[in-house]
Amino acid sequence: MNPDSPTRLCLDGRALTDNWRFLKTQSGLVCGAAVKADGYGLGAREVVMRLRDAGCRDFFVAHWGEAAAIANLVPPEQIAVLNGIEADDIGCARAIGAIPVLNTPRQIALWKAEGGGRAHVMLDSGINRLGIGPEQFSTDMFRGLDIDVLMSHLASADEDVQQNEQQLALFHKLSSQIVARRRSLANSAGIVLGSNYHFDLTRPGLSIYGGIPHKQYSSHIRPVAHLSARLLQVRDLQTGEPVGYNSAHICRKPTRVGTLSIGYADGYAKSLSGKGTVLADGCILPVIGRVSMDMITVDLTATNDVGEGDWVDIAFDLPEASRISGRSQYELLTNLGKRFDRRWM
Numbered sequence: 239m240n241p242d243s244p245t246r247l248c249l250d251g252r253a254l255t256d257n258w259r260f261l262k263t264q265s266g267l268v269c270g271a272a273v274k275a276d277g278y279g280l281g282a283r284e285v286v287m288r289l290r291d292a293g294c295r296d297f298f299v300a301h302w303g304e305a306a307a308i309a310n311l312v313p314p315e316q317i318a319v320l321n322g323i324e325a326d327d328i329g330c331a332r333a334i335g336a337i338p339v340l341n342t343p344r345q346i347a348l349w350k351a352e353g354g355g356r357a358h359v360m361l362d363s364g365i366n367r368l369g370i371g372p373e374q375f376s377t378d379m380f381r382g383l384d385i386d387v388l389m390s391h392l393a394s395a396d397e398d399v400q401q402n403e404q405q406l407a408l409f410h411k412l413s414s415q416i417v418a419r420r421r422s423l424a425n426s427a428g429i430v431l432g433s434n435y436h437f438d439l440t441r442p443g444l445s446i447y448g449g450i451p452h453k454q455y456s457s458h459i460r461p462v463a464h465l466s467a468r469l470l471q472v473r474d475l476q477t478g479e480p481v482g483y484n485s486a487h488i489c490r491k492p493t494r495v496g497t498l499s500i501g502y503a504d505g506y507a508k509s510l511s512g513k514g515t516v517l518a519d520g521c522i523l524p525v526i527g528r529v530s531m532d533m534i535t536v537d538l539t540a541t542n543d544v545g546e547g548d549w550v551d552i553a554f555d556l557p558e559a560s561r562i563s564g565r566s567q568y569e570l571l572t573n574l575g576k577r578f579d580r581r582w583m
């Protein structure tokens with residue numbers, strides 16, 4: 239017996255592949271996919287199968303465990319492990335056959351000492367987070383490496399700032415001194431910056447999953463994740479009565495209050511307390527009071543036709559939810575919890 243979950247996550251496989259195809263077209267035709275963090279919280283295996291069937295050939299994960307989880311779905315050499323290698327990863331790396339992204343002189347030396355083979359290399363062109371920066375750079379260290387993708391990562395591609403051009407220029411300067419099959423710079427937001435940023439391969443993540451880093455995308459990228467939850471209880475409260483923890487909401491009028499089976503443990507951000515909305519019976523209804531671990535409370539007064547046991551759609555427009563919650567679109571997606579009944583459509 240598998241009990242039914244009162245919390246549903248409907249995943250639109252068509253929107254996922256359409257988003258990827260749009261990004262591919264925008265990229266000048268060679269486009270990979272970041273599927274780290276379990277496919278941005280949506281389920282890496284389901285995502286990889288669909289993108290593979292749509293023609294994607296380059297998948298990026300962060301950890302070796304994430305590579306192992308998808309390794310039987312695509313040829314392992316199509317999987318790149320962004321966080322690179324430690325000595326104790328080598329056995330696993332060889333067994334899986336995914337390709338490490340070498341991020342430091344030490345990782346390069348280790349890979350060579352362990353017999354080498356095909357690898358990717360990350361140059362740091364100004365994000366100063368991970369990758370070989372200009373201060374560590376020497377052409378010597380790359381000698382003898384069999385480099386497939388030579389890449390770098392943009393720090394502020396979602397903003398119109400000079401840093402993008404500076405990173406582009408530094409990436410040109412450093413990468414032109416190294417032999418590699420392919421070069422790659424742009425994430426989702428970077429694709430919008432134009433063909434100068436596309437090189438041989440782009441690496442979008444967020445926008446495949448419906449995230450909108452730039453207004454230019456809003457009419458082309460469709461949401462993939464749709465949340466709904468069951469209405470557990472409906473009650474009528476009088477003016478002055480409190481709702482939820484710490485009485486954060488006090489009814490200013492007679493209010494029909496509904497309690498829905500979704501909470502912050504499902505990734506419904508606590509900062510949506512008193513700010514989020516749900517959709518039922520053709521009405522947009524406000525979330526009132528605090529978001530609890532397993533429940534939210536909503537003002538149903540405007541509806542006639544919603545009762546206990548009904549399913550209610552949770553508004554989860556990523557740019558809007560991000561704006562009102564103060565959480566990034568990335569956090570909203572990757573925090574989606576494990577309790578959902580996940581249904582791919």
Ligand SMILES: *Cc1c(COP(=O)(O)O)cnc(C)c1O
Nearest residue numbers: 272391425426427441442443444
């Ligand atoms: C996560 C990641 C991406 C994808 O970035 P989005 O902003 O989600 O499109 C691309 N490249 C690297 C190195 C990453 O870590």
